[in-house]
Amino acid sequence: MSTWLIGLPVILGGAVAARLAARRWRRGALIGFLVTGGLVMAGALALLAVSATASPAHAATGAVAAYTAAHTASAASGNGAALIGAAIAVAGSTIGAGIAVAYTGAAALAAMSERPELFGRAMVVVGLAEGIAIYGLIIGIILVGKA
Numbered sequence: 001m002s003t004w005l006i007g008l009p010v011i012l013g014g015a016v017a018a019r020l021a022a023r024r025w026r027r028g029a030l031i032g033f034l035v036t037g038g039l040v041m042a043g044a045l046a047l048l049a050v051s052a053t054a055s056p057a058h059a060a061t062g063a064v065a066a067y068t069a070a071h072t073a074s075a076a077s078g079n080g081a082a083l084i085g086a087a088i089a090v091a092g093s094t095i096g097a098g099i100a101v102a103y104t105g106a107a108a109l110a111a112m113s114e115r116p117e118l119f120g121r122a123m124v125v126v127g128l129a130e131g132i133a134i135y136g137l138i139i140g141i142i143l144v145g146k147a
Contacts, residue, residue: 104126
């Protein structure tokens with residue numbers, strides 16, 4: 001939690017600085033964005049390499065180590081898969097709902113501009129498109145409940 005409290009102002013400040021740089025120097029801002037993106041990617045790859053090659057600390061011994069290892073392995077295998085599944089369900093359904101609402105909303109507005117009495121029918125179609133996100137949210141809640 002403290003990482004987010006420290007990192008969020010840094011991210012917001014960087015976004016504001018990038019926006020100002022993009023307005024002022026078009027060509028220089030593009031080069032700056034590419035360099036910054038490359039540095040972030042290099043840092044992420046370095047962090048990935050360190051985390052992939054690091055070995056766990058062996059501080060606990062005996063029965064405590066066996067108990068901790070058994071509970072950590074069982075919790076990581078079952079809960080992690082359920083939480084990843086919930087995230088995929090919610091993300092996929094909201095992306096799909098956004099695309100569906102974009103198309104149906106545009107068509108509904110076009111139809112209502114010609115015939116205003118179609119408002120009720122058009123909103124039903126847009127509401128059905130929004131229902132896709134609700135289905136994904138329900139699946140996500142079920143999966144998190146089983147984790």
